[in-house]
Amino acid sequence: MIALLAIGVIVGAASLRDSIVQEFGDISVALDRLNQTYSYRIELDPDGNGPAAPQTIWFANYTDPLPTLEDNVDEPPAGITFVEPTGGESPVTLPVGSVP
Incomplete structure (x- = not known):
């Protein structure tokens, strides 16, 4: 009975892990698709001539890439992939060279 319960806990934990990773992928795609493009212009009319002769003081815009x-169907979420090491864990090799 305890062995059956242990197998159920392991399978449930793996399913929970997969669901959490999928949600992180969905959130990353949603944030990536959020468009924050903006544009504004500040105009003044120091002479009081009305809208025919305003003086532009500041103009700025930004176009979001x-x-x-x-996030395609039947693929890892948002390009997140897990690769298991083939030879077990090994120490990280430090880069060599000099900083210019």
Whole structure:
């Protein structure tokens, strides 16, 4: 009975892990697709001539780049992949060279 319960806990934990990773992928795609493009202009009319001769003081705009993440069906969420090491864990090799 305890062995059956242990197997159920392991399978449930794996399913929970997969669901959490999927949600993180969905959130990353949603944030990537959020468009924050803006534009504004500040105009003044120091002479009081009305809208025919306003003086532009400040103008700024920003165009958000296109989304880069995709969340396709039957693929890992947003390009997240897990690769198991083939030879077990090994120490990380430090880069060699000099800083210019």
